[in-house]
Amino acid sequence: MPPSSSPSPSPSPSVRLIVNGTPRDVTAAPDTPLLYVLRDDLGLAGPKFGCGLGQCGACIVHIDGTAVRSCRTPLSAAARGPITTIEGLGTADKPHPVQQAFIEEQAAQCAYCISGMIMSTAALIARTKRPTRQQIRAALNGNLCRCGAHMRIMRAVERAAELSVAQTNRNGAGGDNV
Amino acid sequence: MCSALSRREFLKSSGVLVVGFSFGGSRLLQASTAAGVAPVTPPAAQLDSWLAISADGSITVYCGKVELGTGVSTALRQIVAEELDAPFQRITWVQGDSDRTVDQGPTVGSQSVKRGGAQLRQAAAEARAALLELASAKLGVPVTSLVVADAAISVQASPSRRATFAELIGGKRFERAVTGKAQTKAPSEYTVVGKPIRRVELPSKMTGRHTYMHDVHVDGMLHARVVRPASIGARLLSVDDSGLRDITDARVVRKGDFLAVVAPREWDAIRAAQALKPAWSESAPLPATDALHDTLMSIPATDRVVTDAAEVPAAIARAHKTVKARYRWPFQMHASIGPSCGVADVKSNAATIWSSTQGAHTLKGAISQLLGMPSDAVHVIWTEGSGCYGHNGSDDAAADAALVSQLVGRPVRVQWMRADEHGWEPKGAAMVMDVSAGLGENGRIVGWDYAVWTPTHSSRPNAQSAANFVAAQLAGATPSARGSLGGERNARHTYAIPNTRVVAHLLQSAPLRTSSLRGLGSPQNSFANESFMDELALAAGVDPVEFRLRHLTEPRAISVVKAAARLANWEPRVSHSRAQSPASGVTSGRGFAFVQYEGTEALVAAVVDVEVDNARHTVQVRRVRVAHDCGLIVNPDGLRNQIEGNVIQSISRTLKEAVAFDRSRVTSLDWRSYPILTFAEVPESIEVELIDHPELPSVGAGEASSSPIPGAVANAIYDATGVRLRDVPLRLGATG
Numbered sequence: 001m002p003p004s005s006s007p008s009p010s011p012s013p014s015v016r017l018i019v020n021g022t023p024r025d026v027t028a029a030p031d032t033p034l035l036y037v038l039r040d041d042l043g044l045a046g047p048k049f050g051c052g053l054g055q056c057g058a059c060i061v062h063i064d065g066t067a068v069r070s071c072r073t074p075l076s077a078a079a080r081g082p083i084t085t086i087e088g089l090g091t092a093d094k095p096h097p098v099q100q101a102f103i104e105e106q107a108a109q110c111a112y113c114i115s116g117m118i119m120s121t122a123a124l125i126a127r128t129k130r131p132t133r134q135q136i137r138a139a140l141n142g143n144l145c146r147c148g149a150h151m152r153i154m155r156a157v158e159r160a161a162e163l164s165v166a167q168t169n170r171n172g173a174g175g176d177n178v
Numbered sequence: 179m180c181s182a183l184s185r186r187e188f189l190k191s192s193g194v195l196v197v198g199f200s201f202g203g204s205r206l207l208q209a210s211t212a213a214g215v216a217p218v219t220p221p222a223a224q225l226d227s228w229l230a231i232s233a234d235g236s237i238t239v240y241c242g243k244v245e246l247g248t249g250v251s252t253a254l255r256q257i258v259a260e261e262l263d264a265p266f267q268r269i270t271w272v273q274g275d276s277d278r279t280v281d282q283g284p285t286v287g288s289q290s291v292k293r294g295g296a297q298l299r300q301a302a303a304e305a306r307a308a309l310l311e312l313a314s315a316k317l318g319v320p321v322t323s324l325v326v327a328d329a330a331i332s333v334q335a336s337p338s339r340r341a342t343f344a345e346l347i348g349g350k351r352f353e354r355a356v357t358g359k360a361q362t363k364a365p366s367e368y369t370v371v372g373k374p375i376r377r378v379e380l381p382s383k384m385t386g387r388h389t390y391m392h393d394v395h396v397d398g399m400l401h402a403r404v405v406r407p408a409s410i411g412a413r414l415l416s417v418d419d420s421g422l423r424d425i426t427d428a429r430v431v432r433k434g435d436f437l438a439v440v441a442p443r444e445w446d447a448i449r450a451a452q453a454l455k456p457a458w459s460e461s462a463p464l465p466a467t468d469a470l471h472d473t474l475m476s477i478p479a480t481d482r483v484v485t486d487a488a489e490v491p492a493a494i495a496r497a498h499k500t501v502k503a504r505y506r507w508p509f510q511m512h513a514s515i516g517p518s519c520g521v522a523d524v525k526s527n528a529a530t531i532w533s534s535t536q537g538a539h540t541l542k543g544a545i546s547q548l549l550g551m552p553s554d555a556v557h558v559i560w561t562e563g564s565g566c567y568g569h570n571g572s573d574d575a576a577a578d579a580a581l582v583s584q585l586v587g588r589p590v591r592v593q594w595m596r597a598d599e600h601g602w603e604p605k606g607a608a609m610v611m612d613v614s615a616g617l618g619e620n621g622r623i624v625g626w627d628y629a630v631w632t633p634t635h636s637s638r639p640n641a642q643s644a645a646n647f648v649a650a651q652l653a654g655a656t657p658s659a660r661g662s663l664g665g666e667r668n669a670r671h672t673y674a675i676p677n678t679r680v681v682a683h684l685l686q687s688a689p690l691r692t693s694s695l696r697g698l699g700s701p702q703n704s705f706a707n708e709s710f711m712d713e714l715a716l717a718a719g720v721d722p723v724e725f726r727l728r729h730l731t732e733p734r735a736i737s738v739v740k741a742a743a744r745l746a747n748w749e750p751r752v753s754h755s756r757a758q759s760p761a762s763g764v765t766s767g768r769g770f771a772f773v774q775y776e777g778t779e780a781l782v783a784a785v786v787d788v789e790v791d792n793a794r795h796t797v798q799v800r801r802v803r804v805a806h807d808c809g810l811i812v813n814p815d816g817l818r819n820q821i822e823g824n825v826i827q828s829i830s831r832t833l834k835e836a837v838a839f840d841r842s843r844v845t846s847l848d849w850r851s852y853p854i855l856t857f858a859e860v861p862e863s864i865e866v867e868l869i870d871h872p873e874l875p876s877v878g879a880g881e882a883s884s885s886p887i888p889g890a891v892a893n894a895i896y897d898a899t900g901v902r903l904r905d906v907p908l909r910l911g912a913t914g
Contacts, residue, residue, distance in 0.1 A: 028445070029446075031445075032445040045393035046387070047386075048390075048392065048516060049516065049517070050515050050516060050517070050596070051596040051849060052448075053848055053849070055849040055850065056849055086385065086386035087386040087387070091387070092381035092382055092384075092385050095384065099384045102380075102384045103376070103380055103381055103384050106376060106377055106380060106815055108247075109247040109248060109249070109819060110246070110247025110563075111380065111384070111388070112564035113515045114384060115386050118384065133862075137857040137858050137860075138857075138858070141858045143857070144515060144849060144854060145515065146514060146827065146854060147247055148823035148824065148825065148826030148855075149819070149823060150855075151826075151863070152819065152822070154857070
């Protein structure tokens with residue numbers, strides 16, 4: 001079939017995002033979900049496509065410290081605050097306490113869901129220093145895992161809370177991990 | 179770079195060049211394909227196919243088995259490090275590349291450590307033997323006077339006289355056969371195997387830097403989305419693409435009933451797929467949902483007698499008591515969290531395919547058939563996907579990408595949407611299991627008659643034919659008739675019961691396309707066998723654990739059953755002796771099950787504790803204990819992780835999962851219409867007791883612990899309620 005003829009669709013505007021602390025200008029249609037902007041335009045492949053329906057949590061990132069599903073967040077609504085992806089938390093050499101806890105607990109199998117799990121966890125312990133099992137289950141209930149790493153993930157969240165509290169104590173009060 | 183790698187790289191670079199580069203903090207892949215020397219799959223009989231030692235001392239292993247998220251690439255690396263006496267950290271792992279790794283067969287059937295590991299152990303032992311010979315010549319002492327440690331060989335009596343592996347062979351080829359006769363270590367000498375070494379790839383996964391299949395990017399590639407028929411078997415009548423006019427450079431790709439859209443930007447491809455208006459013919463090939471199992475039993479079948487004893491009917495007829503039951507299992511999904519993805523760069527005379535396939539070498543052949551190219555013109559590069567648990571959509575997405583790339587003449591990335599995966603992945607088989615048995619006056623089973631109706635559990639790609647791809651079928655190919663596989667797995671119980679007959683009715687077709695899902699027919703058959711063991715125990719008035727022990731003779735089986743019972747502080751009961759079953763309120767129950775996977779692999783016993791809300795008809799699994807014996811344990815933490823995963827996935831399948839469909843199509847198209855177990859629903863604890871047998875070979879453990887869970891859950895629900903549920907997903911109040 002021939003390509004459909006579309007000589008000049010309206011040009012997309014440029015939007016400035018703050019991603020992992022760095023200003024990034026992107027040119028994309030305003031209705032483009034943030035997930036595709038991060039993955040395709042900014043080379044941040046940590047957030048994952050799982051459903052595009054806001055049902056599984058694999059795409060979760062933070063905007064202004066709040067966990068949001070980037071597959072359901074249009075670019076036009078994404079510039080409201082600084083964006084943090086899993087890449088912005090830490091690296092293998094310098095992991096964020098949540099990442100460190102997940103590594104120590106070996107809390108994954110395939111780990112396709114884990115980027116979202118870690119972002120949900122970071123948001124949880126930023127507001128609840130010592131979450132109970134019940135609070136952990138509630139906070140992660142919108143994050144699906146098919147491999148069945150749930151027991152380890154719950155342990156990792158508890159360890160992440162401990163590591164974060166320890167880090168905050170070391171750094172003095174008011175340390176912000178996210 | 180050493181010459182061994184150079185030669186390998188020469189072969190490779192003449193076909194395809196893959197360069198990793200950094201882009202905005204993420205690693206993407208760039209490929210350029212050039213016509214050149216036909217690549218060859220490295221022959222298994224040559225040591226250089228498996229392993230190379232470079233001049234800087236790094237060791238590269240070329241492994242045909244791939245990481246599916248189970249940690250197997252860590253366990254296999256332990257086996258090589260152990261047998262080679264080289265530091266674990268110094269080993270680089272190349273997996274699942276059709277032109278660079280040995281064809282060890284697809285990564286399936288819990289065979290990666292058992293068989294793949296055995297091959298790697300032999301290759302490493304052969305390399306160590308070769309290095310010892312080289313050291314003997316260089317240091318001027320007999321091999322028997324040498325010791326190997328830390329990738330170096332020294333004279334036992336004079337440790338300063340030594341040579342590193344790099345000094346002995348760095349950059350050079352071994353030029354030696356894998357004889358299969360190299361001396362391997364005694365398990366008592368193991369220092370790496372048996373240790374809970376952390377998974378190699380988890381730090382990159384936990385920090386968002388791991389490159390999954392979904393993250394592969396090829397320069398100049400277009401994003402594609404497939405547009406599947408409205409009903410199964412529907413034909414494409416016409417396509418209205420007027421909605422694509424306003425989408426930049428979007429275009430339609432069609433071959434027969436195969437339909438896709440491409441666009442330079444991913445969101446544009448998604449919008450184009452939504453804007454396209456295809457007209458499909460009507461088709462209604464599926465049975466009514468409530469007629470599914472009757473339909474299965476009416477489909478023409480080939481009968482396979484798994485085991486037979488002439489006296490079975492007579493023995494049951496003579497019995498003191500007879501019991502019979504029918505169990506049913508629905509279609510289920512792999513339900514990978516990441517929908518399948520494939521990338522293809524198809525040129526006129528060569529093709530490169532990136533896929534999260536379980537079998538790169540088989541896929542190479544099947545794609546070459548799809549594209550009409552010689553097999554050697556196709557290079558498949560495995561890249562880790564979302565956990566697959568069997569044959570999910572990965573191979574089909576690769577075929578979609580290959581076909582679209584060939585049709586548009588550009589590199590193409592096909593990402594299935596959630597509804598594509600749920601709707602079109604091959605399904606786990608629905609099955610019917612009938613059992614009848616007789617009990618003697620002594621409470622022993624005197625005869626056992628079992629029949630199962632099962633579709634095939636394998637419709638994987640075939641290296642000689644493309645016909646198993648959805649893309650090929652939509653483009654006009656007829657699915658090839660293939661033997662039925664997997665439905666008889668664990669159809670035979672794992673007990674010493676006289677007069678056992680097992681017949682598998684292997685259906686020649688099925689309403690939905692079926693293929694391997696974790697355990698194949700084993701969870702279904704084990705659900706029937708282990709539920710029925712409890713039904714018999716009740717009829718015999720005997721505690722279910724005691725009843726199983728009476729019918730076991732194999733010491734390892736007895737040990738596993740006793741270990742699980744001990745772990746749970748099992749209190750003997752004649753299930754439902756407590757006669758609680760209140761009409762409302764919450765009751766708790768406990769169930770037991772035991773399976774030896776495939777009759778020859780890991781032995782697993784499970785105790786499941788449930789809580790039942792009798793008013794709401796809800797079941798929650800509170801606690802699970804597992805005793806597990808798979809022979810030699812390579813990585814105990816990896817094994818525990820795998821067992822925990824099997825338990826949770828199996829609870830999900832047992833309590834929640836059934837593929838919904840109407841007369842035309844699958845209607846479970848998202849996570850609301852196909853829910854899986856959530857954090858709110860997982861148990862409070864899963865306790866695992868590993869029974870290690872270093873003196874015995876490792877047997878398959880990847881799937882085994884899935885199999886006892888469904889029966890144990892059903893038995894626990896019976897214990898809690900007095901209601902025997904025989905239809906999965908187990909639902910109280912389902913039949914009033």
